[in-house]
Amino acid sequence: MKTRGFRPGAAFALLTVPAVVLYAAFFLVPVFIGFYYSLTDWDGFSLSYKMVGLKNYINILQDKRFLNAMSFTLLYTAIVVVFKLGIALILAMLLSQSLKLRGLFRSIYFFPAVLSMITVGMVFNQFFYSLFPPIGEALGIEWLSRNLLGNPDTAIYGVALTNIWQGFATPMVIFIAGLASVPKDLTEAALIDGATPVQRFFSVTLPFLIPMLTVNVVLAIKGGLTVFDYIVAMTGGGPSKSTESLGFLIYQHGMNEMKFGYGTAEAIYVFLLIGLVSFVQIKLLSRKEAGQQ
Numbered sequence: 001m002k003t004r005g006f007r008p009g010a011a012f013a014l015l016t017v018p019a020v021v022l023y024a025a026f027f028l029v030p031v032f033i034g035f036y037y038s039l040t041d042w043d044g045f046s047l048s049y050k051m052v053g054l055k056n057y058i059n060i061l062q063d064k065r066f067l068n069a070m071s072f073t074l075l076y077t078a079i080v081v082v083f084k085l086g087i088a089l090i091l092a093m094l095l096s097q098s099l100k101l102r103g104l105f106r107s108i109y110f111f112p113a114v115l116s117m118i119t120v121g122m123v124f125n126q127f128f129y130s131l132f133p134p135i136g137e138a139l140g141i142e143w144l145s146r147n148l149l150g151n152p153d154t155a156i157y158g159v160a161l162t163n164i165w166q167g168f169a170t171p172m173v174i175f176i177a178g179l180a181s182v183p184k185d186l187t188e189a190a191l192i193d194g195a196t197p198v199q200r201f202f203s204v205t206l207p208f209l210i211p212m213l214t215v216n217v218v219l220a221i222k223g224g225l226t227v228f229d230y231i232v233a234m235t236g237g238g239p240s241k242s243t244e245s246l247g248f249l250i251y252q253h254g255m256n257e258m259k260f261g262y263g264t265a266e267a268i269y270v271f272l273l274i275g276l277v278s279f280v281q282i283k284l285l286s287r288k289e290a291g292q293q
Contacts, residue, residue, distance in 0.1 A: 031271075037264045044260030056265035065241070066266060069249040072156060076245065077224030079160045080167070085216055088168040089209075092175035106176070113169035121233025124162040125149065128234075149235055152242035159230050159243060167223065171216040178212035179205070214285040218278050225274050246270050 038056055042049035060066050095106050112120065128149050136144025148158035182205050190200045228247035231237060237244040237252070244252070246266065254263030 034264050035268060037261050038268050039265075040261040042261045043258040044254060045258070049261070052261070056262050057269075060262070060266055060269060065244070066246075066249065068241070069244045069246050072243060073225055073227070073246045076156055076160055076227060077221060079157070080163050080224045081217065081220040083160075084164050084168050084220055085171055085213075087164065088171035088216070089175050091168070092172045092179060093205075095172075096176055096179045106173075109172060110169045112166040115166065117166065117229035118233045120166045121162060121230045124158070124165075125234045128158050150239060152240050155235055155239060155243045159227075159234055162230055162234065163223075163227070167220070171220065174212045174216055175209065178209045182208045210285060214282060217281055217285065221277055221281065222274055225270065225277070 039051055039053055040049045041052050041056075091109060095102060095109070099105065128147050133145050133147060136142070136146070143154070146154075148154045148161075186204050187200060190204050195203065226247050227245045228251065231243055231245050231248045235243040237248050247270070250263045250266045250270070252263075253259040253266065
């Protein structure tokens with residue numbers, strides 16, 4: 001029996017109002033306000049400022065410091081994405097096997113994900129400073145006997161290693177969920193046909209992992225392009241500004257160097273970069289997923 005005057009569509013729309021209001025208040029409005037200030041020379045504190053139009057955006061493209069931060073961030077992101085997802089996938093496949101104490105091992109490997117990035121960064125900072133060099137000297141490993149964070153050429157690898165150690169847990173869990181969706185009969189059929197483990201992985205397992213891979217790649221790229229906490233805790237952008245990421249540079253300009261308008265323009269560039277990279281990789285993986293079906 002239908003109730004007169006009841007309109008499900010209107011009721012559902014009404015229920016979405018609180019979420020839409022909160023989204024607009026805490027995301028859309030700050031974005032538009034930030035874009036407005038990116039067109040000014042505001043220092044972040046003064047009550048007066050001047051409109052400079054697109055001057056900030058033009059100057060950023062000629063700013064060597066910004067370009068160096070862009071180069072560091074892109075290289076850092078590539079290292080983190082490849083190794084983080086590679087380790088996560090390998091561990092997910094191992095922990096999906098019938099092993100004793102499998103639940104315990106899953107909990108142990110997931111433990112780093114619940115720690116604060118600042119805390120992990122400070123702990124690894126001490127490792128690189130006082131723990132790893134003596135071990136490297138005892139083992140005769142030259143690169144390990146030096147503090148990676150103290151060398152402009154190797155500091156990026158120290159920060160990336162810290163992120164990889166803490167960051168592989170979340171994509172690992174997502175991959176484990178994806179592996180549970182792989183039909184066992186297909187795997188058994190491939191095994192009977194004589195397919196090697198590598199062939200079974202690419203022909204049977206990987207197609208079912210494409211959606212999970214898409215999610216993990218997006219999250220890993222976003223995390224790499226916006227890296228900030230590890231830089232603050234481990235290097236402070238040094239040595240010689242060799243580890244200034246885009247996020248850290250925006251913070252420096254906006255909060256420490258009194259260039260809030262300039263830093264906001266840099267944030268807009270990062271926003272567009274993340275959106276572009278995410279869009280391209282989602283399209284590529286979506287095509288691959290469609291081709292596997």
